[in-house]
Amino acid sequence: MLKKLLLLIIGIGLQYSKGFGQTIILEGEKPSQEIGKYLYWVEDPHNDFSIEQVSAESFQNRFQKNTQEVFNVGVSHKTYWLRLEIQSKDLLARDWLLYSSYPFLDKVWLYQKNKFGEWETLKSGILEEFQKRPIKHRYIIFPLETRDTLVQRIYIKIHSDTPIQFPAYIERGSYFAEPSRLLELYYGIFIGIMSLMLLGSIFYWIYFKDKDYLYYALFLLGAMIFYLSLSGHLFQFLWRTEGYWGKMILGVGIGIWIMGAGLFTKHFLQTFRYFPLGGKIMQIF
Structure with a gap:
């Protein structure tokens, strides 16, 4: 009898932890945190779950714990819902941001309750x-509401034809701003050198x-x-309302890159003279 009782308690505990x-x-x-292992996820195979359905208490045991540093399911045409819980211990620090440093996702929606207890939706992608x-940033960034010290549950809906990965962080806005400016400076130097x-x-x-x-x-x-394209700069400055073209131009860029590398290698190194087999293989491609 005692053994059965212990097994029942363990089973309930496992269900609760799930x-x-x-x-x-x-x-x-603690102005910056990587939150990948705090995420729980559930698959939405037909993209027909609603926030009311997903947030219901009876639905919560369907979520699985993300065991990776970065939530990553690769190429998938299904929709995925992520869940996390936050609690503010410092009401003076209210400029919290949740962001993903991988911007190449079609649609990312964040759901968080407002002060009236209603779900608000923020959209990016x-x-x-x-x-x-x-x-307005090339990253996928959402401001977080931290009105009190109560635990808040947040849901994120992701749907994309591109590989789905979500390296997620929570940072204070003031902490995020300076490294972001430096990173943009480095990108500017890199692109400037490449342009020259x-x-x-x-x-x-x-x-x-x-x-x-x-x-x-x-x-x-x-x-x-x-x-x-992959960093999100072209979408930020050129394809601001036409994300589809941003996805297309990424493939075009890869094609031009490979073609240019192949032709340059073939002609500059004269592979047909010094490496005939390699030259024939490159001719095929």
Whole structure:
């Protein structure tokens, strides 16, 4: 009898631990947290779950704990719901942000209750208009409401044709701002150097009539398109209302990059002369 009672208690405990996760404590002394292992997730195979359905207490034991540092399911046409719990211990620190550093997701919606107990929806992702984002940044960023010290439950809905990964962090806005500015500066230096190399290659091609410079220029152009698309910069500055074109241009960038690298390698290294087998393989592709 005692053995059965212990097994029953353990079973209830496991069910409870599956349905309710650890709470993320927000404190001014801890301005940044990686929250991947605080996330719980559930699959929505037909994209027909509502926030009322997902947030119901009877639904909570369907969530699974994310055991990775980064929530990652790869390429999937299904929808995924994430759940996390936060609790503010410092009401003076209210500028909390939840963000993902991987911006190339179609639609990411965050649900959080307002002071009236109603669900509010914040939308982001490359298929949502950039101007309608709650915070105008290339990352997927949501401001968090921390009105009191009670535990709050937040839900995030993700749907994307691109690989689904969600490296998630919670940071204070003041803590996020400075590294973000420095990162943009580094991106500016990188793109500036790449642009100079690209223009130089085009100039040398026109002046010397040497196709190697043209192929190298194609290689640089493709690499720039790829990196700027994946980082979210092209969506931020060019495809602000047409995220679909941003997804298309990423593939175009990869194609130009590979083609330029192949042609440059083939002609500059003269593979047909020094590595005939490699030259034939490159000719096929």
